Amino acid sequence: MSSAETEALRAFYVGSRQHLYTYAVSITGNRESAEDAIHGVFEQLLRRGKLPAELRPYVFRCVRNAALDALRRTKVRLDSIFEVTAVLDGRGPPPAFQSDEIERWLQTLSPDEHETIVLKIYSDLTFQQIADLRQVPLPTVASWYRRGLDKLRTLVTTDTP
Amino acid sequence: MNEPERILANQRLAAPSAALDRRMHDTFSAATRTPPSPRRTSHWWWLGALAATGAIVALLLVAPWPRYPRSEQMVYRIEAKGPMRQLLLEPPANANRLPRLVVNGSTP
Numbered sequence: 100m101s102s103a104e105t106e107a108l109r110a111f112y113v114g115s116r117q118h119l120y121t122y123a124v125s126i127t128g129n130r131e132s133a134e135d136a137i138h139g140v141f142e143q144l145l146r147r148g149k150l151p152a153e154l155r156p157y158v159f160r161c162v163r164n165a166a167l168d169a170l171r172r173t174k175v176r177l178d179s180i181f182e183v184t185a186v187l188d189g190r191g192p193p194p195a196f197q198s199d200e201i202e203r204w205l206q207t208l209s210p211d212e213h214e215t216i217v218l219k220i221y222s223d224l225t226f227q228q229i230a231d232l233r234q235v236p237l238p239t240v241a242s243w244y245r246r247g248l249d250k251l252r253t254l255v256t257t258d259t260p
Numbered sequence: 261m262n263e264p265e266r267i268l269a270n271q272r273l274a275a276p277s278a279a280l281d282r283r284m285h286d287t288f289s290a291a292t293r294t295p296p297s298p299r300r301t302s303h304w305w306w307l308g309a310l311a312a313t314g315a316i317v318a319l320l321l322v323a324p325w326p327r328y329p330r331s332e333q334m335v336y337r338i339e340a341k342g343p344m345r346q347l348l349l350e351p352p353a354n355a356n357r358l359p360r361l362v363v364n365g366s367t368p
Binding site: 100102105108109112116117120121124130134137138141142145148178179180181182183196198201216220221248251252255 | 262263264265267268269271272273274275276277279280281283284287288291292303
């Protein structure tokens, strides 16, 4: 890989590290495994001869595969995608709902609904990019997202203090 | 943005650790220092081997070496002996055609 491509990949990592990390943790449920998956993906990409034209969906797909492999190995899902100390550290106003509560809501969704919501809201992917990543039609992705939000809306209404 | 989306978007996310950033920094630095990877080198080896094979095949095709044995004219004389010779030389008057000659045995 040329030094220009290496730099492009580095810039992509710096700009997308949070998105990739949240996505990987949402699949593995384990922060350490998620970090290993991300690191392994970038190591493999650097060994490749050339980067793909569409880097963003490609890297997300690689991270997804690596995270699913890690999940199959560990089978333990304990870690949240949220920062659990958000309420206690005094940074900003306390949220209306605790992160563990929202994590519990997300766990009630189907895996497809959960993954789509994470990708859309936290990884900043469009429906089309998610459809390309999951290799499903765009209406399917939109349907997963809508159904997931409908379920969450019911839970919000029920749990509102 | 509706209510569930707003609630989700307002949550603070767990961030990747400093250890991951260090590992990534080391990996990128090593990649910048490393010359073409072994995979790329082996790619050139394959190309070289392919070119060498092609050259050998082309050489064999245009070489002046005889690929088949030279053809030679061979003449076989078959002589009938005994009663067969008699039949061939003096066929019976009632025979309107020559007896069928069958030769058994391996040919050279």
